[in-house]
Amino acid sequence: MTRILVATSIIFTALSTLVRADIPTGSNGFTFVWGDDFNGGPNTAVDSNNWQFDLGTGYPGGAANWGTGEFETTTNDIENCYQDGNGNLRIVPLRDSSGGWTSARIESVRDDFKAPLGGVMAIEAKIQLPNVAGDAAAGYFPAFWMLGTPFRNNYKNWPEVGEFDIMENVNGINKVFGTLHCGNSPGKLLFNRTFGNEQLHKANS
Template identity: 30%
Template sequence: YWEAAYAVDYEIQVSDDNRTWRTVHRPSAAEVAARRADIKSPGEAAGRHDTVTLSAPATGRYVRMLGKERRSFYNPAPATAQFGYSLYEFQVWGTGGSAAAAYPALPGEQGGTYRTTFFDDFTGASLDRSKWRVVRTGQEMGSVNGEAQAYVDSTDNIRTANGSLILTPKYCKGCTQAGGGTYDFTSGRIDTNTKFDFTYGKVSARLKLPVGDGYWPAFWLLGSDVDNPAVSWPASGETDIMENIGYGNWTSSALHGPGYSADGNIGAQQYYPAGGSADQWHTYAVEWTPTTMRFFVDDRIVQETSRNKLESTRGKWVFDHNQYVILNFALGGAYPAGWNKVTTPYWGLPQSSVDRIAQGGIQTEVDWVRVEQKG
């Protein structure tokens, strides 16, 4: 049952292991041509029901729709005049199997004890660039999530002091040109991409966060193949160890992948016990194994997601290859705006928070970052 954003051309595929797929249905050329000719404006377009009866019996534990061509509301159709794919409902009817369904075999757990393979306590006079890459808007990345800042390489935004990494946003109306855009804010983002990419381990950091609507510091991992056009996000996988959007009493953790990304992520909120607050020092961590992701705050488990549960309910497990560590301080954007409902002067970032940035002193502090691995 499609919303107005239906596929002009698509394949129905089945799989036994959620990795190797077989196509069991595709619309005919005449059907595709008729669907392609159905061009309506977004306000006039309507959804449709497709009832598919397979020409031959098919078996499989998994089934999916693979979109091949999107519907358009303009002819000829540039990419900017195309819908996405949107399904209200997807039903699968069949005779069922004679044997009980079983999970596919899981990879074995790693043996050995944990040892530190990456550590930085930021005691140097400046950022150790043998360990960290500085990420810049318009260079290593573009604008994302409707955020207000440009990431730049400046000691105004990224510095070390008193044994801590300090990420500080700065405000200057219309002062920064980056990636073809003009920004009123600059901020800092660093990562270990090309310096230290790794698979599995315990990843932890000790942080002190600012409290205020729309401040969005984060400590997270991103799949190292995210820049591969054949993969990209969210198929690369993303592991959010800690995100905070300015609320003093809670932070969140999340997993993003195909079928469970953005607002549909697999995530959890954690509230500090006994009057704790985000603007105090806390340790945030994830233990990443071949079969499980376990998230911790101050050694207290706050989220646990198993590979079996994820693959049986949401989508493919994409956490079996290299990821890298990211620390950043964003301002406003989709996640804060979804909670604080602020639209002006910036999406998700109210004037009171802008004023505090302009006055100085809003910062995220990182005491240390550690990765431990087995083997």
């Protein structure tokens, strides 16, 4: 069986103590095919050969507020998304003097990831979430996910294009969620996981 590995490392919001998130090079029979360890200098932009920004409040012609009801404006400003010089990417939400929010959404330029015929594909990321809770966490929605390639430049064919929500966290609660979306909306909840608990809780199997 052929196995391929896609890997990266991301930090959501600014934190004081970080561990360098080097990407794996392949193990357990997997062959590494693509990744980004964000090893640029301090306060530098992501590699435009690997990443592109989603800007504004929705895809052109797509659902408003990115289809999730979020109200920030996403930008390509260095303050919202930058490499920190220690092998990490930081995605930072910011509030301006008028109360408006900005953040960043990036997606890979490459769009041909798939398991080889008769094989499997693994997608890995090392992600540190915001250390916030209670009222201060209201509105946080960090996520790591993949969409089917036909969604790009169409934006109206969800969910039949397929979506892997690999990690989502809402309002700073002590859980992460994974969901598969396919021909039916809203999708199937695969698991929720409490931080610090190695048990994987399956739901709606």
